[in-house]
Each structure stands twice: as structure tokens, then as C-alpha cells.
Amino acid sequence: MSSTTIIRSIDSFSSKSSLASPTVHKSIQSKFHKIIQFFLSFNIDRKETDDNTEQHAILVLRAFFIYMIFVGNILIVIFLSQSKHDFFITNTFEYHLIDARFPVKSSWIERNIRSNPYKNVQNKYGDIFMIDFNQIATFDDIWQFMNETIGNVFYRSHIWQSNSTVTSQRSIRWVLDHFLMIGVIRMRQVRVKPEKCNIPKSYSDEIADCYPAYSLDKKDTDPFGPITLSDSTKINMKQAWNYMSADKTGMGSYTGQYGTYDGSGYVADLAQYVRTNKHFTNDINELEKFHWLDKATRALFIDIVTYNPSVNLFSYIKFIFEMPLTGGIFPSYKIENKQLFRYITSTKYILIGCEIIIVTFTITFIFIEIVKIIELRLKIFLNIWNWIDIILLIISILMIIANIRRLLTINSPLYGKMSIYISTFDDLTIKLLRLQSLFDTLSILLTSISIIRILKYCDFAVTIIRIKATIQRCFGDLIGFLVMFVAIMVAYAQFGNLALGQQAPAFSTVGKAFVALFRTVLGDFDYEAISDASPIVGPLFFFLYIFSMVFILFNMVLAIIVDSYEELGNEHRDVINRMLIDVTPVIKQSIRKFFERFGLWEKVKVIVQFIISAEDPLNSKTVADLLQEFKYSTTSSLYDELRHAFAHDMTKLISKKDFQAFLKYSRDDKNRQRDTLQSLFSGNIPLIDFNEQQEWSKRARNLCTIQQWAQLRYRIARLEELFYLIEGKIDYTIRTSNNLLQNVILSIERSDNENM
Template sequence: MSFTTNIKSIDSFPSISSLHTQTNKKSKFHKIIQFFLSFNIDQKEADENPHQHAKLVLRAFFIYMIFVSNIFIVAILSQSQHYFLITNTFEYHLINAQFSVKSTWLERDLRSNPYKNARNKYRKAFEINFHQIATFEDIWQFMNETIGNVFYRSHIWKSNPSVTSQRSIRWILDHFLMIGVIRMRQVRVKAEKCNIPKSYSDEITDCYPSYSSEKKDTDPFGPITLSDSTNINLKQAWRYMTLDETQMDSYTGQYGKYDGSGYVADLAQYDRTNKHFTNDLSELEKFHWLDKATRALFIDIIIYNPSVNLFSYIKLVFEMPLTGGIFPSYKIENRQLLRYVSSMKYILITCEVIIVTFTIIFLIMEIVKIIQLKLKIFLNFWNWIDLILLIISILLIIVNIKRLFIINSTLNGQMSIYISTFDTLTIKLLRLQRIFDTLSVLLTSISIIRILKYCDFSVTLIRIKATIQRCFGDLIGFLVMFVAIMIAYAQFGNLTLGQQAPAFSTIGKAFVALFRTVLGDFDYEDISNASPYIGPLFFFLYIFSMIFMLFNMVLAIIVDSYEELGNEHRDIINEMLIDVTPFIKHSIQIFFERLRIWKKVKVIIQFIIRADDLSNTRTVRDLLQELKYSATSSSSIYEELRRTFAHDMTKLISKSDFDTFLKYAHNDKDRQRHTLQSLFLGNKLFINFNEEQEWNEHARHFCTIQQWAQLRYRIARLEELFDLIEGKIDYVIQISDNLLRTKIISRERLETNENV
């Protein structure tokens, strides 16, 4: 009964197997944590083995280089060498193309001129390009002639004769396809009461402010408010559309920031023909779709090149500030949206999977480091770099996954070269691809910087890192002073040159122009023409100040810190230095020893080194032969050398060491010959000779040759000091004697005078 009771009491406690299971789980979890912590090389324990730490650094370095190499491959495969060529093509056909100015008096003069050559010359004198557009009439003429010629008067090719004209493919410049239609979008402002003198208020009633979200116009305008709106085809162009309806990006221009909303006109919608395109433009121009309430006009075009699998997004912008004038600008983006269709797709997918795997591992490592270090993690510079790198990697993965979902779920069914409306889905995909490319560039740049974290096995890099760390505070102080001086010069340049020089029109532009001047990018003629007297004086004064600050103060700060580090803080370098050479040699030796070919590999390496530079290397056997047949060599040195290297006669010796050793043997032979000659000629007794040899033998155990030379130098200095003191004592005695003699003579003269 008691036995069964004991069994029941034992069963009431946790079983031994469950305890073992919990212990194994804890041990496995502990091993996992220790494994991830083993890649942390930020802290070096005091009792850690240098050999083990070198092994840790090299392992982390090679693993990280695998991550960096995959990032490079993804970044390179995401770019294309055709970007510049496509941009250059559209700059030539759209931006730099000339078109004639539309003017009634110009046409009248051309018709009245009877000479054909004179008319052609007269017409060319009034041709402008995109950058020279200055009026609304120029914009409409640019749309009709330049854009119409490029996109709507191109070759039409039917892939199948049975399809209708709407299903035909329109080739642009023989190699491009237009996706969707061309979109024109403008942003407008509401009219407000003018703040002008009362004498003008009767004549001027309305003014139009600069663009802002509070003052933008959202009311319908134009012919849709009239009774005869039945003949208007573009009713959408006269109504305001929100950002959700347009699905366009905001744009920051030279004279303002504009959101994606506005009044949208999709040209040649549902009928992509030249006739429909010109009719839509004529209707917009006829009813003054652009007027003085317009603050910016955007023209968006999407193009695809199937030969290189690249999408091009052309954005033409015309800004119209409240001060008047039209200021055109443009942006051409080339993106590779369909990335997994080329022959390199498997390599790209493999590299992206490796990056995801490494990102997960780095995330676990950072979580473990945060748990271990807590807030101390933010005190280290490299921890900040690791966190930024991890955040960018996670964002890159999220953007890529979202882009893949859009391609697979939406664009595969709706993306078509026959689409007859503006393609907003491709705009969304271009936006994601732009973010992906930006994050890829940032990730590549920061990952390269992070390589310096593992370069503590180079003394040069350690000195550079320690120098920057030492002078970082001084450089921050100099940066504050430099920015303050730059702001002062920018303010001065804006006030004196801002009305004439475009680079100094605002304080921000003046600051950028001055910073570019430091790099050598400046337009002296523009500054001189803005103010013939103040401009050159301002320019040369600024250049002199920058040269003094940058090339004197900054270099002085860095050079002084570098010299102080080299002379006074060698312990910092020794503390940071990681010697990986012994570990590498030991690892190579162990590897070949396990294969049982180490001795053969060693002989081969020595043979390769000797064969690589026979003129600068010798062996111990060569040295022994030289000593054996040399009449000026010492036999004792030869025997000692032969006994020492009897087992390794193939050991390599550099040419400089070879010559130095022969010189030493020659000098030793001369010394012995000189001693023997002095002994047998009677200049030195044999007993004294033995005592001298014995004394020299004992003296070698007390100090080295360097210590003996240092002692002799100190004794010579001490003798010079004694001579100096003796001279000073003699000088003092001589002066004292002269003073005493003078005093005695003066006293005798005084007594003589008294007696007289």
C-alpha cells in the first residue's frame, strides 16, 4: 500500500522526461541566440582569444560580402544601358525640335512676300523649341506640330488584316508604342479681390494669387456652364477632378508645389487618330481652356519599347506664376517594369531570395542585440548604420512584393497596347518602381559604407577611422561656421545680384550656386553682367574666403588629428587592430594538412616565389656555398650556419639580407685577422688578449649593442655637460676676480684722495 502511495506521489510531480524536454528546448533556444550573437563583432571581450576573434571577423566579413554581392547583382540587373539612349531620342524629337510660331501678322507678311527663299528664311527666324515657349499660343502650336508629328502622324501597322483600325498598332519613331492616350492636366486658382490703390480699383477687379491648396479652384468653368454645351465633346476637361480620380503624383516645380488633382483632358480618347487629336486641341484652344487662372500645365505620355523591354514616362510641365510668363521644364523616366521576362530572370530571382533570407537573419540579430544592449545600442555609430540598412531592406522587400501583386493580379489582364484611355495602372506601377529603384540605390550605397566595419585588419584604414573619430567634433564646429558664412554670402548675393542673375533669384538658389562654385561650377559672365562693379568683387571675395577655410582650416584639423594619433595614441590603433594573417596562414596549413599534401604545397609555394623573382631571393644553400668558397669569410660562422639550417637548406633569403650577412662575415674575418696581427707583432700581450675576449663574452650578457651605443651617447653628453659647467664656473670666478680687483682699486683711490 505504501509502495503504491509512493508511486502516486511521484506521478503527481512533473515527469523527468518533461523536464528534459524543457531543458533541451531552453538549450536549443540558447544555442540559437548564441549563434546570432556570434556575428556581433562590435564588442571584444578582454579575455577573448585574438585567434578566435580574427576567425569571427573574417567569417562575418565573408558572409556579409555574399549579401553585398547579391545587392549589386539586383541593382545592376534592375538598370539598363539603354536609359540614356531613349532619353536622348525624345529630347531630340520633342525638346529640341523646332516649330514655327503661330501669328496672324507673320502669316500675312509671308503670303505677301513674292520671293520663296525670303519666305523660308523669314519663317525659320520665327521658329522656336520647347525651352523658348512663352505664350499660350506657343503651347497649342507645340501640341499640334511637335507632339502631333511624333505621336499621331506615325506609321500604323496591322498585325492582322481582319482586325479593325482601332486594333491597329501605332509605331512611334519606328520602335516605340504609346500606351493609352496623352493626358493634359492643369491646376487653377480662384480669383480674389486685388489689393491695389483706389484709383485703379474701378478698372481692375480681379487678381489671381499663387497656387496653394487653400486657393486652388475646384468649380467648373468654360463652355459646360453655357447653354450650347451639347456640341462640346470634352466635358471632362472643364470639371475639377480630385486626386483619387486622377491618380496622378504631386509635382514640385521651380515656382511651387502642385498636387495630383486638377482639370484633366485626355486627348483622342476612345479614338486614337490624328483627326480626333487635332479636333480636341482645337476645341480646348477655341474656348480658352488655358487662361490667366492657370498656374501649371502637365502633359503626361506613357511609351513602351518592346525591343529593350522598357517603359518611358514623359512629363512636360509649364509653370505660370502670378508674376506672368511661362517657364517650361520636363522629366523623362525610363523604367523596367516587367523584370522577370529576360534570360537573367532566374539569377535575379535567386539573388532576391538570398537578400530576403539575409534580411530575416539580420532582423533576428538586431532584435537579439536590442534585447541585450537595450538603449546602449544607439550609442554606437555602426548600430545606427545596421538599423538603417535593415529598415531599407525591409521596405525594399515590401515594395517589391506589392509591385509583383499588381503585375500578377491587375496589369496582366488590363495592360494592353490597345487601351484607349489614359493608363493610370501603369502610372501606379511606375511610382512603385521609382520607389524600388531609389531604395535599391540607398541600400547599395549604405551596404558599401558598412564594409568599413569589418576592415579593422588594415592599419591604414584604422588610422583613417580613428582620425575621423578624433576630429569629428572639430569638423562639426567648422560645418556650423561654414554654413553661417554661406548663408551670409547667399543673402548678399540675392540682394545685389538677384534681379539679374537667375542663379541668385532666391536665397535657396543663391546658396546652391555658391556651393557649386566651391566645386568649380560657376558662370562668371552671368555674375559680372548682373553687376559690373559689385559682381566681380563679390565673386573674388567669396572664392578667397572659401579657399582659406577649406584648404587651410579643414586640412589643418585633419592633419593635426592624424599626427596626434600617430605620435600619442598608438594604443588606440593597437586596440582596434585585428591581425588576421596568422589565422589565415594557420587555416591554410590545416586545410592542406588534412589532405596530407602540406609539405608538397609548401615546396611548390616556395618554388613559385623563387621563380617569380629570382633576382631578389636566395637560399641558405646559396649562402653556405658563398661562404665556403670565399676567402674573406669566417669558418666559425660557416659551421654555425650549416648546423642551424641542416634540416632546411631551401629557406629563402632576400637579396638585401644575403648581402648584409656576407658583409658581416667579411667584417668578422677582418676583425679576427687584425687581432691576431696585433698579438703576434707584440702590440698586445696574450694574457691581456684573453682577458679582453673574456670581458667581451661577459659583457654580451649585460646589455645589447643598441643599449651599449645609447650608454656611450649618454656618457658623451654627460662629458659635454661637465665641460659646460666647468666653463661656467671659470667664467664666474673670472668675473668675481675682476669685480674684486675693481673694488680694491676704487678703495685705494678713495684712501689716497682722503690722505691728500
Template sequence: MERTETNTSIKDRKNQENEAKHSEKNVLVSEGDPPKKKKRPRWITRDMAEEEGREEVLRTTFNEFFIYSIFVILMTIYVTGIHHRKAFYLTKGLTQQFVERQFDTVNDAEITFLEITTAADFWIYAEGHMMDSFYWEATYSTEQADENAMHILQENRVLGVPRIRQVRVRNDSCVVHEYFRRLFLNCYDMYSDDAVDKETFGLGKKTAWVYSPQKETKSLSYWGKITTYGGGGYYADFAMTRNKTAELFAELKDNLWIRGGTRAIFIDFALYNANLNLFAVCKMAFEFPTTGGIMTTADFRSFGLLRIRSNYDWFVMACECACYLFIVFYIFEEIREILYFRLKYLARFWNYVDVFIITLTLVSGAFSIMKMLMIKQELYDIMDNGDKYGNLEYIAWMHLMYNNLIAVDLFLIYVKIFKYLNFNRTMGQLNNTLKNCAMDILGFSIMFFIIFFAFAELGYLIFGSEVENFSSFGVAMFTLLRTILGDFDYQEIEAANRILAPIYFLSYIFLVFFVLLNMFLAIINDTYSDVKTEIALAPDEMQMTEYLSQQIRNLLRRLGSKCVSEKSETKSEINATLRQIREVLKKCGFSDLEIEMFFARYNVDPLAEIGVADIDKLMNELEDILKGEDVKYESSFVRVSDFVAQQERLEQIDRTIGKLVEQVKILLLKLDQMSNVRKVRNE
């Protein structure tokens, strides 16, 4: 009889548990039968490990960070090794010789290259100081000059000969207003592809007077101060001797090579320094704006092209090859994550960083290979044709693009280190702060740029015709950005407009500097405080130091070492088990409050000493619950169904209290009315 009653009670208990399984708030067995475990992939990346558990995240993070650290070291050696540390001194020497050095003009006034303003100044500079810089009579007092070569600053040999080239525009490239057509017969617009003059002029012979397209000159377009100029034009190569070059300049000058349609003149040359194994591609530009005068710019680019010279160069090349092997590995890793996450792959920020790093490395490698294949043929052509222009412009452009790509690539490689530091909440504060305040910053940016663009447009319209820092809308924007950092010339705008300048300056400082900038800092500070609070309140998780110490103890145990403390080992295992339980409950849908209540059932305190028996008891009962097996619960055990019933009772009490409050309000209202009636009667 007792057995029958016992079986009946067991069946009732099973029925109650089955009803609790179908309840929405029963998170332990809400899906009915326990879900089937996913088959663990053989190759797990850090992002994939987030679905496996905390310990797996730490394991993959440590492994990937170790491999990535080797890649960063190799990439740093490779990028810094191909960048010549002495290139600055060659550029500085050329700048001092051609740009900063003074020369005498017609009126015996000393000016520099940057102060050239007329065609007369240009010819004095070309026939005097520039000729002296190209044709050295002797290298040193005991040496004779090489008549078949040109040297600059004694140590730098010019490859081939320099070239002078000009671009022109047509006389009908613009239209004179009808009021002034009798006064102005010629009209030359600013340079553009549509306005280029391709007609023969002057002597009508040789390339100096006959237009040559870019395919013949093999010169690249140049982005000057005013506009971008094409690679074609009218050109003449220097001679190997000073006298013949002087005759060339005299012919150009006497026959008015520079005329009203001239818009730019370029002096191009390339040189090589054998002491440093460095090349330099140089361009001096003289722009003739439509307003008259001359605007000068100089561009000297020093770089190394012949890499293999010492044992260290071989080591750098070996590091380069190793870097590309790492890139191949990371390509397969990204393919693995794409196949695993599918469309979710696009929702992860660091995946875009990985793709950019791989793309930039491959593109820069392609530029490097093309440059190595071209430089050999170009140098042979220059050596075989020493009396012609040594054109290395295209190789210099390829090296510039290669250098920019590899520099940005290395920058992103260093930034990616933050991805592996986010395993720790303290180290991930920056990432969490930026992520949490992204929407607030986006809303603030809209408000900021509306005011910022308004001030930039106002400054451009008021001061643009007199102040260089406001000469265009883009320049005005950068000027206002510099103002935020304290770099601003107030006297310059005050001289342009004494009335509006102080109003403009004070209003900008008040609105942007004192209001908007402090709002931006407040958004960052508030979000950072919230992140710090979340870190303080977050439940304890296994840290990298604990994981590494655990792995070291396991390794020592396998090696037979007896120095591992059993007490500390048991305690670490218990802490690890608690974290595993917490992670399992979170995956099942528990909230942090419910997890703490679950631990409270077994008197589990993370700060207190916990026995092995308590952990075993907790784990056994939890496994039985997840499997749906019969468990002999203690009388004090609180089931999930009890939580549901308690929640319903609380809601019923809440509704009852609400009705009581309404009744009390009605009663108080009636009492007020009765008191008013009594007052009226007494009166």
C-alpha cells in the same frame, strides 16, 4: 628552528602581499580574489569578440567578412540586374523627339520645347509637332500603320491615349493694392491648394470644362519649377485618330481653354518598347507664372516592370531571395547584440549602419512586392480600355522610390566593408582619423557655416533679382558651393552690380577658399599625422595574415602534413603567447609602460629570439600571481609594492627639491638686496 623561521618569513611575505592586494595601484590583484570568468557566449559577433581577445576578434572578423562578401556579391547582382542598362537610350530618344527638336512658330522662327514662352507657341506645338510625334502614318515603308494604336519613334507603342490637363486658380485668390484697383479688375495668385479654382467655365460640359478631383483623375501631384501642383483639374483624353484629336484641340483653343487663371498644363502619356521590355512614363509640363510667359519642363522615366524574360532574370531573382535570407540572419544578429550590449548598443556607429541597411532592404522589398501585384491589374485595365488614358503614374512613383531606396541601400552595404577592414590599424586609418578629428570639424563647421550663410544671404539680396544663380537663398548656397570647386560665372554678377560684385567675389574667395578651406585641410592633415604616429608607436598585435597562416598550419597538422616547419611554428606560438600576456595585463589595468617593465623583468624583447623555457617561466609565475599562490621569487624580482614605495620616495624627493628651490630663491633675493645696499653706501 630553521623551519620555524622559514614559516615566519613565509607568513610575513603573505601579509605583505595581502597589503599590496588592497593597494589601488596593485593592478595584478587589486580586486582581491581573481575575478570569475564570464561564461563564453555560444554566438559571438565581431563587436562582442572585442571583449574576448585579439585572436577571437580576428576569428570572428574573418568569418563575418567572408559571409558578408557573399552578401555583397549577391546584392550587387540583384540591384544591377533589375536596373536596365538600355533605359538611357529610350529616355534619350524621347527627349530628342519632344524636347530638342525644333518647330516653326507664327513668325516662322524655329524654337524648341524649352523655348516656348506664349500660349500661341503652346498651341502651335500641340497641334503640330506633338501631333506628328504621336500619330505616325506608317512604321516602315513596307508596313501599314495600326489605326487602333499610337506609336512614337515607330518602335514605342503608347499605352491607351495621352491626356492633357490644366490646373487653375480663382480670380479672388489675391488682392490688388488700393492704388491700382481701378486699373486691374482681375487678380490671380500663384498656385496653391487654397487658391485652386474648382468652378465650371467655358462650355461647361465634359471633363475639359468641369473640375475633377484627384480621386477621379488618378494623377499624382507634380513638383514643378515654381511650386507643387495637385493631381486634380480640367482634363481631356486624346482620341485614337489624328483627326478627332485635332478637333479636340481646335475646340479647346477656340473657346479659350487657356485663360488668366491657368497656372499649369500637363501632357501625360505612357508607352512600352517590346524590343527592350521597357516602360516609360512621360510628363511634359507648361507652367504659367504670375509674371506672365511659360516655363517648360519634361520628365521621361524609363524602367522595367516585367522582370522574368530570360534565364538571367531567374538568376537575379534567386539572388534577390538569397539577399533577403541574409537580411533575416542579420536581423537575428542585431537582436543578439542588443540583448548582449543593452544600452551600450546605441554607442556604436556601425550598429546604426546595420539598422539602416536592414530597414532599407525591407522597405524596398515591400515596394517591389506592391509594384508586382499592381502592374498586372493596371496592364489589364489599359488593354481593356484602349481609348482611355493609360495611367501608370502611381507605379512609376513606386518604382522611383524603390530604385532610390535600393541604391542608397547598396551604397551603405559597400560602406560597411570599412567595418571589417578596421581590424588592421593601417586599414583603419580613415576611420580613426575621422573619429579623432570629429570635434575639431564640428567646431570648424560652426564657424564655416556662419560665414557661408552670411555670403549666401548677401548674394541673394544683391543679385537675386537679376541673376538666376542667386534667385533664392537655397540656390545662392549651392552657387557658392560650386564656386569652391571653380564653377562660377563672374561676368553674370558683374553685369548685375559692377561696384559690389568684385568686392563680394574677392572677399568670398579670400575668406572661404584661402582661409577656411585650408583650415579644414590642416585639421585633417594634423589628425592624420597623429594617427600615423599612434600606429607607429602602438605595440605589435597579431595581424590577420598571421592568424590565417596559423590556422592553415593547424589544418595541415590535422591532415598529417609534415611540411610545417617546427621552428616557425614554435616562434609563431611564442609571439601569440606574448600578445595574449599583453592583452591580459591590459585587462587587469596595466599601462603600456608597466607592461614593458614587466617584460623587461624577464628580458623579453619582441624583436629578439625568445626561448620556450622563458615563456613557460613567465606564464607559470604570472598564473601563480593571479591565483594568489606562494611563489619562490628570485631576489631580483620587483614586486608591485616596491613600485608603490618607489613612487612615494620619488614624490618625497620632488617635494624636498621644491623646498630647496624656494630657499635658493629667498637666498638670491637677499643677495640682491645686500648688493643694492652696498651700492648706496658707496655712493
């Protein structure tokens, strides 16, 4: 269905549904015409059916500049949404929470006494040993980390600021002098139900239950611990022993190293309602006393939210402790800094304006895609650029929805009551942080894809056209190579997992091994870990893999691309003529009209010529200048052939000597054509001879570049040397054969004489 059909169908629809007067109907119809034509003008994919090349060049330039406005607004929104203080805040919390060392009890000294250089210190526990967050390995270490590190940072080193009219619960809690603590600290664990062990009968009397890996069908939802006892009046944190769904906790799912955990679980909000160090310590001691963490725990999450008013950044600190069914505790952490209040700085009007422009462009793109779908139907999915347009449109819509939802949540009455005085866990801010994280991720994807989409409008650049044509030519070969590459990588990953998986952490699973091998290709590898895992198999595996990747596979990629580029070089003129959009005349004409409108064209022309002559001391000319001279000094056929041959090298410089030689050749050719025609009309030359001369002259005038001419002369010289060499070899062969024949004749004569 063509665009004309679309317009007619819309016009017919409007004419049938309209009950207004004929004048109003015609105005509405003309508006429909203009709107549809405007949106169809952005469909630059119709250039194959467009006969007006100049009009199409104007269309491409207009679409390119309008799209660059869209990309520019996206970049402005991204840069204004980011803060240069993110790294410093993350580094501050890592120094005070991750790298800070805290004491552990003497019963666990033996595990690290050999590897840790720190000396033992004496305190209330007796002999102690200092570890940091990454060295946590037991439940006791977790409680010590909560008491010592987190307690020191969030409940001991602080500044109280309170008004006389409010209670202590309404006081502001400062953390590290610059951060405000939002809500309280939350501990959340996920548990599994015990199940029967699949063990030999000889062990079944001693071992009753086993605890599986975490999954949704095996998670525990029943109350546990002292809350199940009849006398539970001494328990203050009753909620910590009861299961809460993800809707009630307000937490999202998390994917760790050993599993994926949903937002449900058993929640303990520490120092709730009374945010003091005493209540925080009492809650920690109660959980530790009644063994809130045990072998049924599969993951523990600690969530903390702070706000830095100096830089307007919320910080979400999350500590994760995973306890797989194989045993052990594996700590990790995540620190995110987000700017939830984005419209309070001096750049808020710029940010709002850019976001409005992005929304306008998104609505426009939706209409354009609808028109393209109506026009192309299922053919729209046969072009890779249409796929990119659809993906770009989906990401833009999702980003707008996430931003609107974030704004509605911030401006909601419920969030308006939330403040820095809140003494419960602020799950609403957690939701906002997740929305902001989604918005940032979508904006990053939108920026990347929109920048890649610029190549769609760059068909006026010869270099980009060559690259695009090369990729199109070798796309099938690259897909075949990709399949072979993945197959070889999977084979090596399986081999690495089986041979090195028990000792090397990077090869503990097939997936990790695949990632490690891919990073090895980029030069990021730990050869010592591979060698230590297996002194014989490790180095052999490593060097075999490197040889396969570098010397075989990568050479194949280079060969595929280089061969395709060379094949394209033989026919690059036809390909470029088919793909190129010549916008140079349009740009020159636009510039000229702009300056002519102010009466400055002649002055600008003189200035440009002066600059060109100043930058070109040799007074060299271009191919465009040569063509300009050829208009008046040569025949039309030679002019057309030269213009076609140098269609994409108009700015190529020609020396003054070559320029004059070309002009002399053209004048001589024109004179020769005139003399030939005069001889023909006077009857001196037969028509057949004239046709033969014209055919020879036409073939002889197939001009080439200076480089091609030099290459041709070099090949002719080599060919002459080859002929001389062949001639010498033939002479040598003749002389040798004559000498041999004479020797044979002499030997025969001697034998005959001897016989006689």
C-alpha cells in the same frame, strides 16, 4: 543584459510554455540555444569583452565574408535591373521632342527675331518663326507645340498594325518605328481661385481680381469655361472643364522650380477611344478655342507612356509648364526609362535567386537587431554603426515591400486586361512606374550604405584603422567647423541674393544662391553671369568668397585632419593595438588546413617559397622571419619586446646585412646574459650591480625601426652642430669682451697720463 541572460530567459519561457515530453523539451531548448548563439555570433561589437582574440578574429572574418555575400547580391540586383539602353532612348526623345523646332505665328516674331538665326518660312500662317521646346513663352506656343511637335511624333509618323478581326480602335500604334504608344496623351492643369487685389485705390476701379501662387488652400475645384454655359452641347471634352481629385487621376505630386503641385486638377485625355490624328487635332483645337489655359493656370503637365519591346523598357515622358503669379511660362521636362517586366530575360533566375538571398539576409538582420536591442537597450543608439544598421534595415524592408507591391500589381487581373491596345490613359502603368522609381531609389541608397558599412568589418587593415581613429579624434572639431562653414555660406548666399538676385538666375533665391556657392567651391560656376549681373559688386563678391573658402576654411579642414593624424602618429601603436584584429594567423591556419586535407601542403609551401625567392633577388627577409630566428637565438624578454614593437609591420623587409646584424646582437645579448648570471651565481658580481646592469640593458634594448634610427642620428648630428655653434659664439663673445675691456683700460690710462 548579457547574451547568457537572453538565452536563459528564452529557455525559461520555452520551458514554461512547453507541454511536450522532457525529450522534446530538451531538443527544442537546444535548438533555441543554437539559434540564439548563431545570431549573437554576428555581434562583433562585443570585442572589448572578448578575451579570446583568435576566436574573435574568426568571428570577424566569418561576418565579413557573409556580409560580402549580401553586398554582392545587392550589386547583382542593381546591375541586372539597369539597362544600357536608357541613355539612347532618352537621347532619341530629346532629339524628336525637345530639340525639334516648330513654327509660331507672325504676331510673336518680334520677341526672338534678334537672337534667333533661323530665317522666316512661309506656310498657312503667313510669316512664321521657328522655336524649340525650351523657347516656349506663351499659350499659343504650347498649342503649336502640341499640334506640330507632339502631333508629328505620336500621331503622324507611325505604323498601323491591326488584325482583320478587330476594329481600328484595337490597332497597335507605333511611334518612331520602335516604340509602342501605351494609352493616350494626357494634359492636366492645376488652377487657382481669383482673389481681391491689394492695390492702391486709384487702380481698384480698373483691376478687380488677382491670381495668387498655387497652394492646396487656394487651388480651384469648380467647373469653368464653356461647360458652365447653358448651351454646352457642342463641347466634346466635357471632363476637361471639371475638377478631378488625385485619387481619380492616379497622378502623383510634382515639385517644380516655382512650387509643389499635387496630382489633382483638370484633365484632358486627347484622342480618347479613337487614337487617330484627326481626333487628336480636333481635341487640341477645341481646348485652344475655348481658352482652356488662362491666367488662372499655374502649371500644365503633359504625360505620355511608351514601350520599346526590343529592349523591354517603358518610357515615361513628362512635360511641365509652370506659370507663376509673376507671369511668364517656364518649360521643363523629365524622361524616365523603367524595366517593369524584370523576369522575362535569360537572367531571370539569377535575379530571383539574388532577391531571395537579400530577403533572407534582411530577415536575419531583423532578428540580429532585435537581439542587440534586448542586449544593449538604449545604448544601441550611442554607436554610429548601430544607426547605420538600423537605416540599412529600414531601406531593405521598404525595398522589399515596393518590389512585392509592384509584382502584385503586374500580376493582378486588372493589369492583365491592360495591353498595348488600350485607348484610354493608362494610369495603372503610371503607378507601376512610380513604384519602380521608388524601388530604384531605395536600391541605390541600399547599395551606397551597404558599401560604407563594409568599413565596420575592416578592423584588420591598419590603414583603415588609422583613418577611422583620425576621424574619431577630430570629429568634434569637424562638427564645429561645419557649423561655421554653414553660417558663412548662409551669409554669402544672402549677400549674393540681395546683390545679384535680380539679374543672375543662380542667385534668384537664397536657396539657389546657397547651391550655387557650394557648386562654386567644386569649380562649377558662371563668372560671366555674376559679372554681368553687377560689374562692380559681382567680381568683388566672387573673389572675396573664393578667398574665404579656399584660403581660410579649407586650410582649417586640412589643419584639423593633419593635426589629428600627427597626434595619432605619436600614439598609433596603442590605438592600433586597441582596435586591430589580427586575422593573419587565422587565414594562414585555414589555408594550411585546407591544403593538408588534400595532402598538398608541402608542395604548396615549396611553390610559395620558390615564388618569394624569385620575386626577391636580394634574398631579403621580413620581420616575421627575424622573429622566427629570435625564438632560438635570444632571450624571451628581447623576443617579446621586438614582437610588440613590430606587431603591425611583420611583412616589412629587412636586408640581409641588417638581418645578420640583428641575429649577432641577439646572440651577443644572450651570451652576455648567460655570463652575467654565471658571475652572479659564482659571487663575482654583487646583486645590486647586477640589478643596475639589468635595468640598463632593458632600457638599451628598446629597439626602433631603421627610419627612426636614421632620424635619431640626424637629430644628434644637428645637436652636435648646434653645440659647436654655441661654443663658437661663446668664444667669440669672450674674445670680444676681452678686447673691449683692454681698450677701456688703455683709454683710462691715457686719460690719467694726460691729466698728470
